[in-house]
Amino acid sequence: MNMKLDRTDKLILNLIQENGRISNLELADKIGLSASPCSRRVKNLEELGLIDKHVTLLDQAKLGLKLTAYIHISMDRHTPERFDNFEAEIAAIPDVMECCIITGSDADFQLKVIVPDMEHYQELLLGKITRIKGVTGVKSSFMLRNVLSRTVLPLDHIK
Template identity: 40%
Template structure:
C-alpha cells in the first residue's frame, strides 16, 4: 500500500471506523466484505502508515455541561517567530480551546474554537486568560447559536 493510495477496502474500512470506532472486528468485516483477520491486518497497516492518527471517544459537550461554543479570531500585535511560538505554547495549555488554526485572508492571525460552561465562563476565559497572553492585541468572538453540521469524518471517495 503506497502512501496516499488507498484501495476500495481501505476506504470502506476507514469510512466505517470514522462513523463508529467501537464496531467489533466481525461487524467491520461484514461492512467491508473482508474477514476479521484481514480487517485487523489492514487496520494495523493503516495505523503504521499514518492514515489513522488516533482513536478517541467523542463526547456530547452539552451532556458534560459545556453549553457555549464560540469561534474567536485572535490578532497578535507583532508577527515574529518568538511571538507566534509564545502564543502557540500558551494556547496548547488552555483546555477550553478545542481547535486553533493559523489563518490568512481575515482580520486575525488565528481562529479558535472554544467551549465553555456558560457565557460567564466564556467571558472569564476571554478576558482573564486569552487576552492576557503576551502579544495578543485583539480578539473577536462569534457565539455559535446552533450547529447545522458538525462532523469529524473526512470525505473519503471510493
C-alpha cells in the same frame, strides 16, 4: 503525501470513522474479509498514520457546556517566537478545542472554545487569552445553533 488507497481501505476508513467501537469481526464481515486480513489492514492504516487516534465524541450540551465561541486573535508581531509562544500557551488551555492560523481577515488565529456559560467565557478571555504576550486584538462570535457537524472525512476524492 498522497497514498494509494484501494476500495477496501476506503471502506475500512469510512466504517471506523462512523463507528470507532466496531469490532474487528464486524468490520471484517462488512467489508467481506476474514478477521486476520482485516486486522492487518487496519494495523497498516494506523502505521501509515492515516488513522490518527480513536476517540469518543461527547454531547457537550448534556454535559452543561452550552457556549461555543469562535475567537479571532490579532498579534502585535508576526515572528516565529511570538507565534510559538502564543500556540504553546493556547495549547495549555483545555477550553480551547481548536486553534488555527488563518488568512483573509485582520486576525492571525482563530480559536474555537467551549465553556459552560458567559461567565466562564469572560474568565477565559480576560483572565487568560488576552494576557498572552503579543495579543492585541480579539473579536468573538458565538454559535447560536449547530446546523452541521461532521467528524467523518470525505474519502470520495482520494485516489
